[in-house]
Amino acid sequence: MVTSLLIQVLQEPAIIRHFNASDWNLLLRQASSAKMPARLAYHLKAADLINAVPDKILNHINSEQVKVAHLHTQVHQEVQALNQLFNKLDIKAIYLKGTAYLLADLPLAQGRFFSDIDILLNQDEIAKVEIALKCQGWKSQKTDDHDQAYYRNYMHEIPPMQNIMRGTVIDIHHNILPVCNDNIIDISLLSVDALKLDNISTHCQPSYVLTPAVMFLHSAIHLFHEGELEQGLRGLSDLDILLSHFEESETNFSNQLIDLAKKINQQQSLFYAWRYLNKVLKRKLSTTAQAFVGDYQQQAPNVATIDFIFTNLFTAHHSTTASWQFSVAAQLAYWRGHLLRMPLRLLIPHLMKKSWLQLSELTKKEPDKINKVDALDPRFHQLDKE
């Protein structure tokens, strides 16, 4: 397995000092496909190497940061409006993932693009929130009955809702993992100590996010249950930066993580997080973490297969990293992801139903979002397809 140039730079940023144009071109392509140009800049800045980056490459990175800055402005506006809604309903909603990182002003939020606003609610609060959102112009994205049933019966989230005016999408979760999964997490253990952020001047109502250990573990659980890992490397990099930040700000963070993982029976996700941070990004683990990983490895099932999957897929998914190992790993990950979300007894009927529905054209493929740059989009020069 050849380590991609992007990973080599993440492992050891100083190698860029010896780069020629060809290396920079490859690095930019891989970073762009992994959605990590700004993350790359973050590491280079931290290593005091940003001056070694050619202007042409910096322009691309800065363009990415412009898009992210705009996203952050929009998200702050949405959160302000959502918080007012939650306040009226007397509900404590917890923000997750990208939105949470932004609201908590964490280093990993810098330059990090995300597409949806993720929220965690108690399951019995979802109905009234859904109604309130619908009154404010939010619409469920999935209209197909089968999709609706899939989400509501088996998943840990309801179908995403989209604001018809602004296009923003909200993902409302009531758990971290699908409820049909054999290992249901008691979500109250995670949400009970949610952190209140009331120091953001633009927001009248406070926002809530998960506490550090929960935030890290949530990110790890999410990453290691994914079937499609196109942004897997970015997810691993998120964990890397979260770990660095919390190891500094928290006491005994490794022990906190181990205790929490035991409480919710997710030691495996923690094991994977530490293992692949070390294997893929060459991150030095704390003594406690090393001991945990060493112990858990003895009893972890299928370690060789899981290693094969993640060491091949935690990379840029790009034509320059293609290999037969990559293709096999992607297939394995796809099936693993599905099986983790749904036991086999449910998965097969679900997949069969989906393909039947598609064959009989009862479901329409979601049309691509039309680029608002109309004049540059040839679809506007081709009004009716032949």
Add this chain to the structure above:
Amino acid sequence: MHITKVNNLRIKNFNDQVIVFDPNTGQTHCLDSNVNEILNYLPTDKPCQSSQLKQFFMQDCLNDEKAMLNDYIQDMIDSLLKLKLIHTHCKNA
């Protein structure tokens, strides 16, 4: 109604109109000079009563003009609220 202006607005003045950029929303607005007067009057740090604002702008007008001017100013306040350039003062939870 207690109102304050949002922070950090950027203004470009032209003859009868102003262009206002609001970094909080990322939006840009073209306002006529009257609306801009209202905006200029409002502080960003402490809330101002809308009645106080109206009193200021109506101080030199004739009695029979007051009702009409009151409505006009209220319309402008409503427009600014809609554009999120001003907001009603939040009570702390």
Add this chain to the structure above:
Amino acid sequence: MPIKTTLNSLCTNEIYQQLKNDGLVIAVGPFVFCIKSSLPSIASNVEKIYGDFQLLSHDDLIDFYVSIKKPKGLRRFIKPQINFYCDDYSPFLPLPASQAFPLLEWGMNWCIAQHAHHYLLLHSAVLEKNGKSVILPAQSGSGKSTLCALLALNGWRLLSDEMALIDLQNCQLHALARPISLKNESIDVIHKQACETIFGEVVDDTNKGTISHLKPSTFSVQQVEKTTAPFAIIFPKYQAEQVICIESTDKAAAFMNIIENSFNYSILGEAGFQAVAELIDNTQCHTLTYSNTAEVLAFFEELVS
């Protein structure tokens, strides 16, 4: 001053081979494109239209890797289609293979519009004469493309027919000098001009009718690195049988018009606002209604004299 190698230093077969294999690397204004395609129509149009452009190599920094490819499967052969890729990503639906070159042009515009946010990007033509640059925002009914081509054929340096690039740091206009895209009657109007015109392939099955691309003048391409301060913004409107009419545009209205015509103002934040404010401050803004070629050319000559 180092002499630049241009694309026309390669023979037809060399161009075809480079496009087919590792990709042809050319400088397009401040950007470097690596173009890949095995389609003969791409090779012939690129050779005809991009001859004066600086030829680079894979040892240079490259901004965009673009390609036009046939899909796998039946659509390679039956009613053949093609796709545009920016690296591994295909942002558009496939088009008929006959539209390969227009699709490449549209795709290259898309790449810049998506990834060049160190500029304020306006949907407009930009031309320069006597050191004075004029921006022509592209409203519908403006006849912008025809007007742009007419000016370009009458001694004006073409910076762009489609996109103004305004540097956010210093408000200077940067040139692309790319082919001018013309449709339907415009193609005939320009063909009839007295001066020499070189057109790419005429593609006539798009639903906007017939499209062709006019080769930019050698002079425009050679001057592509010369930046310039904006002098005037002219909002053109073509109206049949209308005597030429010029009106000063209210500056606040011009400001709002410019941001409506921008590809990326809405995401630039304060930097965009300041750039437009400076642009409006430093330019004269007019609305121009016209129908007659000679009259409109005379107006522009007068404007920059």
